[in-house]
Amino acid sequence: xxxxxxxxxxxxxxxxxxxxxxxxxxxxxxxxxxxxxxxxxxxxxxxxxxxxxxxxxxxxxxxxxxxxxxxxxxxxxxxxxxxxxxxxxxxxxxxxxxxxxxxxxxxxxxxxxxxxxxxxxxxxxxxxxxxxxxxxxxxxxxxxxxxxxxxxxxxxxxxxxxxxxxxxxxxxxxxxxxxxxxxxxxxxxxxxxxxxxxxxxxxxxxxxxxxxxxxxxxxxxxxxxxxxxxxxxxxxxxxxxxxxxxxxxxxxxxxxxxxxxxxxxxxxxxxxxxxxxxxxxxxxxxxxxxxxxxxx
Numbered sequence: 001x002x003x004x005x006x007x008x009x010x011x012x013x014x015x016x017x018x019x020x021x022x023x024x025x026x027x028x029x030x031x032x033x034x035x036x037x038x039x040x041x042x043x044x045x046x047x048x049x050x051x052x053x054x055x056x057x058x059x060x061x062x063x064x065x066x067x068x069x070x071x072x073x074x075x076x077x078x079x080x081x082x083x084x085x086x087x088x089x090x091x092x093x094x095x096x097x098x099x100x101x102x103x104x105x106x107x108x109x110x111x112x113x114x115x116x117x118x119x120x121x122x123x124x125x126x127x128x129x130x131x132x133x134x135x136x137x138x139x140x141x142x143x144x145x146x147x148x149x150x151x152x153x154x155x156x157x158x159x160x161x162x163x164x165x166x167x168x169x170x171x172x173x174x175x176x177x178x179x180x181x182x183x184x185x186x187x188x189x190x191x192x193x194x195x196x197x198x199x200x201x202x203x204x205x206x207x208x209x210x211x212x213x214x215x216x217x218x219x220x221x222x223x224x225x226x227x228x229x230x231x232x233x234x235x236x237x238x239x240x241x242x243x244x245x246x247x248x249x250x251x252x253x254x255x256x257x258x259x260x261x262x263x264x265x266x267x268x269x270x271x272x273x274x275x276x277x278x279x280x281x282x283x284x285x286x287x288x289x290x291x292x293x294x295x296x
Contacts, residue, residue, distance in 0.1 A: 001086075003102040005033045009092060009124065010071065012038075015109035017074070019139040022282065023107040024078040026137075029173055032104055033082035038071050039092040040064065064089060093127045100132035110140040129276065129285040130257070135166055137252075137284045138276060147251040147281070149231075150174070153243050153271060154182045156213055159256025163286040164217065167254040168225045170284070174251070177229045181246045182214040183239035240274035254284045 006027035010016045020036060027034035042060060064087050071085040088095050100106050108125050129136045152167035154160055164180070171178040214234050222230060235242050243253055255272040276283050 002035065002099040005035050005084075005103055006030070006105045006107060007035045007037055007096065007099040007103040008107040009096050009109070010036045010038050010074065011092070012070070013109065015140070018142055019107055019109040020074060020078060022139050022143070023105075023137075024080050024083065026105070026107070027082075028080040030104070033084065034078065034080055035099075035103075036071055036075055036078075036083070036085040037095060037099065038067055038085075038087045039090050039095040040067060040087060041091060042089055060089065092124045096124070096128055097131060097133075100128070100134045100136070103134050105135055105137060106132055107137045107139060110138055125276075129272070132285075132287070135284050135286045137282050139282045141280050143251050143281055147249045148174075149177045149179050149247045149249045150252045150254060151179045151181060151243055151246045151250045152254040153239060153256065153275075154180045154214055154217055155239070156217055157256060158288045159286070161217065161256075162288055163254045163256040163284075164221060166284060166286045168221045168228055170252065170254070171228045172225050176251060177231060177249075179231045179233060179247050179250075180214060180218055181233045181235070181239075181242050183235050183237055183242040239271045240278075243271070243275055244278055250281050252282045252284060253279050254286060257285060257287045 006023050008016075008020050008023035010020055024034050040063065068085070068087045071087055075083045075085040096106055096108070106128060108128060110125055125136075125138050129138065150167050150171045152164055154164060167178055167180075170176070214232055218230060218232070222228075233242070233246055243255070253275055255275055257272060272285055276285070
């Protein structure tokens with residue numbers, strides 16, 4: 001049902017309408033179908049002393065059918081030859097995580113109905129980017145059509161390399177420039193342990209080695225995508241800030257779920273988390289490819 005499709009979560013909010021339009025254009029460009037999904041949590045009837053009983057099956061089907069009619073109307077307004085609309089009863093996060101197992105992309109808004117306005121990233125979006133099996137794109141604002149650069153973080157980690165592959169593919173499809181950003185810094189613990197001693201590091205050599213690392217990582221992708229224009233930014237400093245400030249012409253930022261320097265138990269790295277909360281353009285979060293189970 002979800003295989004080889006762009007799946008977009010829809011809840012009727014203004015953000016989800018914007019997201020659906022963005023996802024439809026992306027699906028058409030990639031030459032695959034689009035599936036609009038509205039997941040409904042079964043309501044319960046009110047009770048004097050707290051939550052009441054779950055509504056009956058007939059009432060639940062009426063709610064689902066009404067939602068399906070509304071979703072079908074939205075689908076008619078979207079471009080593309082292959083658009084499906086599905087209403088499922090269940091948790092939005094659960095439904096979209098299941099879809100991510102076989103979909104090409106899952107696209108969601110930064111937040112929908114039910115969230116506090118001060119929360120820049122909704123609970124569904126936050127859980128998806130951390131646990132989805134396919135790339136997840138979070139859309140917050142409409143993108144200026146003149147923007148023509150995909151910005152991607154690079155640090156040599158497996159997740160970063162997966163993000164880089166997705167960024168090259170996206171840049172080739174859209175005919176965008178790819179800007180690879182590699183931000184580095186020295187470990188802070190040296191100064192904590194010996195605060196009154198000089199830092200025992202040669203910054204010139206470190207900078208040169210970081211430039212070489214970026215060039216080596218990009219080399220394989222350059223051969224695979226010869227038509228993609230590539231720019232590099234190697235800088236010392238905060239990685240999230242570097243990504244957010246890298247290009248005024250960014251149409252998308254691509255990050256891995258986590259990179260070097262993160263606590264290994266953390267599913268979503270601090271850089272990805274910061275970019276998701278502050279970016280004004282769509283952010284694609286790409287996880288490491290799953291290893292095949294030899295026993296499967």
